[in-house]
Amino acid sequence: MSILGLFNHWAFVIIMMLGLYAIIARNNMIKKILGLALFQTGIFLMYITLGFKEGAASPILQHDPSISYTNPLPQVLILTAIVVSLSTMAVALAIVIGIREEYDSIEADEVAHLDRQQREPGC
Amino acid sequence: MSESVVLRTIGGMLIPYILVYGIYVQMHGEVGPGGGFQAGVLVAAAFILHSLLFGPTGTMRLLPRWFIDLSMSLGVLLYIGTGVVCLLQGGYFLEYSVLDRTDPAAAEALGITLVEAGVGLTVASVILTIVRKVQGVSP
Amino acid sequence: MLSFLSPWAPHFPILLVLLPLLGAVLSPLIGRGDRGWAWAVMTMGATTAVAMALLLRIREVGAVSYPLGGWQAPFGIELYVDLLSAMIALVVAAVGWVVTIYARASIRVEIPGDRLGAFWAVWLLAITGLLGILISGDAFNVYVLLEISSLTIYGLIAMGRSRDRKALVSAFNYLILGSIGASFILIAIGLLYAQTGTLNMADLRLRLLEGGSEATVNTARAFLLAGLGLKMALFPLHFWMPAAYSTAPSAVAGLLAATATKVGIYMAMRFLYSVFPTDQGTLTGANAWILCACAGGAILFGSASAARQPSLSLLLAYSSVAQVGYIVLGLAVGQIDAMTGSILHIIFHALMKGGLFLGAGIIIYRLGGNEFDRLAGLGRRMPWTSAAIVLGGLGMIGIPGTAGFISKLHLLKGLFIAGQPLLAMLVLVGSVLAAIYTWRFVEVAYLRPVTDEDPVAVEEPPGMLWPMWLLIGSSVVFGLYPATVVKLATDAARALLGATG
Numbered sequence A: 001m002s003i004l005g006l007f008n009h010w011a012f013v014i015i016m017m018l019g020l021y022a023i024i025a026r027n028n029m030i031k032k033i034l035g036l037a038l039f040q041t042g043i044f045l046m047y048i049t050l051g052f053k054e055g056a057a058s059p060i061l062q063h064d065p066s067i068s069y070t071n072p073l074p075q076v077l078i079l080t081a082i083v084v085s086l087s088t089m090a091v092a093l094a095i096v097i098g099i100r101e102e103y104d105s106i107e108a109d110e111v112a113h114l115d116r117q118q119r120e121p122g123c
Numbered sequence B: 001m002s003e004s005v006v007l008r009t010i011g012g013m014l015i016p017y018i019l020v021y022g023i024y025v026q027m028h029g030e031v032g033p034g035g036g037f038q039a040g041v042l043v044a045a046a047f048i049l050h051s052l053l054f055g056p057t058g059t060m061r062l063l064p065r066w067f068i069d070l071s072m073s074l075g076v077l078l079y080i081g082t083g084v085v086c087l088l089q090g091g092y093f094l095e096y097s098v099l100d101r102t103d104p105a106a107a108e109a110l111g112i113t114l115v116e117a118g119v120g121l122t123v124a125s126v127i128l129t130i131v132r133k134v135q136g137v138s139p
Numbered sequence C: 001m002l003s004f005l006s007p008w009a010p011h012f013p014i015l016l017v018l019l020p021l022l023g024a025v026l027s028p029l030i031g032r033g034d035r036g037w038a039w040a041v042m043t044m045g046a047t048t049a050v051a052m053a054l055l056l057r058i059r060e061v062g063a064v065s066y067p068l069g070g071w072q073a074p075f076g077i078e079l080y081v082d083l084l085s086a087m088i089a090l091v092v093a094a095v096g097w098v099v100t101i102y103a104r105a106s107i108r109v110e111i112p113g114d115r116l117g118a119f120w121a122v123w124l125l126a127i128t129g130l131l132g133i134l135i136s137g138d139a140f141n142v143y144v145l146l147e148i149s150s151l152t153i154y155g156l157i158a159m160g161r162s163r164d165r166k167a168l169v170s171a172f173n174y175l176i177l178g179s180i181g182a183s184f185i186l187i188a189i190g191l192l193y194a195q196t197g198t199l200n201m202a203d204l205r206l207r208l209l210e211g212g213s214e215a216t217v218n219t220a221r222a223f224l225l226a227g228l229g230l231k232m233a234l235f236p237l238h239f240w241m242p243a244a245y246s247t248a249p250s251a252v253a254g255l256l257a258a259t260a261t262k263v264g265i266y267m268a269m270r271f272l273y274s275v276f277p278t279d280q281g282t283l284t285g286a287n288a289w290i291l292c293a294c295a296g297g298a299i300l301f302g303s304a305s306a307a308r309q310p311s312l313s314l315l316l317a318y319s320s321v322a323q324v325g326y327i328v329l330g331l332a333v334g335q336i337d338a339m340t341g342s343i344l345h346i347i348f349h350a351l352m353k354g355g356l357f358l359g360a361g362i363i364i365y366r367l368g369g370n371e372f373d374r375l376a377g378l379g380r381r382m383p384w385t386s387a388a389i390v391l392g393g394l395g396m397i398g399i400p401g402t403a404g405f406i407s408k409l410h411l412l413k414g415l416f417i418a419g420q421p422l423l424a425m426l427v428l429v430g431s432v433l434a435a436i437y438t439w440r441f442v443e444v445a446y447l448r449p450v451t452d453e454d455p456v457a458v459e460e461p462p463g464m465l466w467p468m469w470l471l472i473g474s475s476v477v478f479g480l481y482p483a484t485v486v487k488l489a490t491d492a493a494r495a496l497l498g499a500t501g
Helices: A004-025 A029-050 A072-103 A108-119 B005-027 B036-054 B056-062 B065-088 B104-135 C003-030 C033-061 C083-110 C119-135 C139-162 C166-196 C201-209 C214-231 C240-247 C250-275 C285-306 C312-333 C336-367 C383-397 C403-417 C421-447 C462-480 C483-498
Strands: C064-067 C078-081
Touching (some): A029 A072, A029 C166, A072 C139, B036 B104, B056 B104, B065 B104, C003 C064, C003 C078, C003 C119, C033 C064, C033 C083, C033 C119, C078 C083, C078 C201, C083 C250, C083 C336, C083 C483, C119 C139, C166 C214, C166 C240, C214 C250, C214 C285, C250 C312, C250 C336, C250 C483, C312 C336, C312 C403, C312 C421, C336 C383, C336 C403, C336 C462, C383 C403
């Protein structure tokens, strides 16, 4: 299997790693959420790549018995996973709005500093 | 609220088309890419565009809070209700073919359509609620 | 006893999930406040009845399978309930019911009315997700329900912001970590699907036994364990838990401590023993050692940290980290008595820890917080609450007469039989550390004089007292009369371990 034949695989691994890096390295909470979304998108790409067949049609039934279709099951799984990802981001954004209201900041280190200050005044 | 006349005119003309496309996607879930979730997002997008152009309070007058809350619950109830009717007719949960014992294939189509309609209704309401929360609209 | 439900018997599995789901959906229409609470209590009562009926039915007929939509496995999505699932489902439903009853007073104080929103709907949805995970027989279905429960739980934790704004930060951190964990589980499911072509868990086991690419299966198992480790707060992936449990509303903390981590442990049991191929009933290769190392770390670190915490809630949270360690230790060893001990500890810890967090909640209700410097002389000021907390602490140590003793006994027996005396030593060290942190509470509550500015007698609300005593009391009852539960747990362990290729 050539390196280029695995292009999709390289792509989704790189996207997943970029997403994970963003979650860890970025301070801004919105950027962390975006990193999470990127990570999950990489996983979706992985699933769809699993179902792919060379030269196959998209899995919508046509009246020609000789057509081969790509596997529809991973695509259905991804639809569900996209909904889950959307809901996760919605909850995350709602929490970040709350953090903004309470702390006046959405930078993780500032928020942690404010919390530490509250615990040990004069820190 | 957008002050640009161009945006408001063009956007206002687009909204009905987006809605129609959303309903098209809903109905065509069986024969093409589509279905409840995608359609719900499109319908919600139309109303989000409306709130961006004409202000969230304007959209609130169109679709009041109680209406959206109700349609959220109604969508899920439609889904569960379809399943429970199948239970009552003697089949398993969501076994649509028992809805019409003379023509199980048509019954399956009916079941799927109802279920997708419920999903579309709920998804549209939920997304609209999320965006309203982000916009900070007070009910 | 529940024979009026018998015409519905074949549908019990789906009813178990349908009832709380319907309750959640109708809850915004019923209203918030006390009406919403009453509706939630009714829903949970019905759910507990179905869970009990399901357990009784499985005792009669064996494991139950329910194909959704009439589509048979392995093509359709199947609900598969065996003895282990039904037992944990009953615990989740029953403890959920008791905590719901307790929650009325606690929520009234901790969440102001205008922020209440659809609290009861979210609460019932969380329980729906947890119950669904327990009865699902399809791997992807498990992922979806896991996310349903996780998302609702993130929301519930964030509701603690009115008491302590750190609830938002801990909810956010838990969300990020939990979503990464769930995404790892999703990757694992994808790899398993790529290897076998099926998502049905029973079918997965058959196909995995046929062999195939070792690398794929091992990678899938690694991702799965990492994801589950995050979800069940196994050391060293536990660090989200103390912050989340101590800042969440007390009723939420009670529910979570009793149910959420247990369901994660159940998933580990199910996947490791009933899906992945095992080596004649024990885990293959390094898996057992990795899990044992993490569990050992959990026991030592959790118990040691618990004694140093400034507040009761944090102490209980770190204690939970240690208790998860005990359960995973029994799981990893793969010996029937140890597994029985783990299953027993899942049940008993749910009762004891649930009760303990409810007790911590009563203290918050009356005193505004449960930092140790506020608790001086609590034994005199709130005698019923303190007594319950001490009893729960004794259960954590494993004093004979409490349920904790029974589960630890089986665990120790299993560890000795499996030839792991060092691990058994570890369990005993854990008990000593648990004694230290229990003594910390006893010392503050009973041996410190009441300071002048604290009121001497604080009225303890009965509506919160009796649910807590119900949980703690039942753990004592099971400690004295454990025979039925032990028999059930042994059968479940046997089914889990014996189901090897």
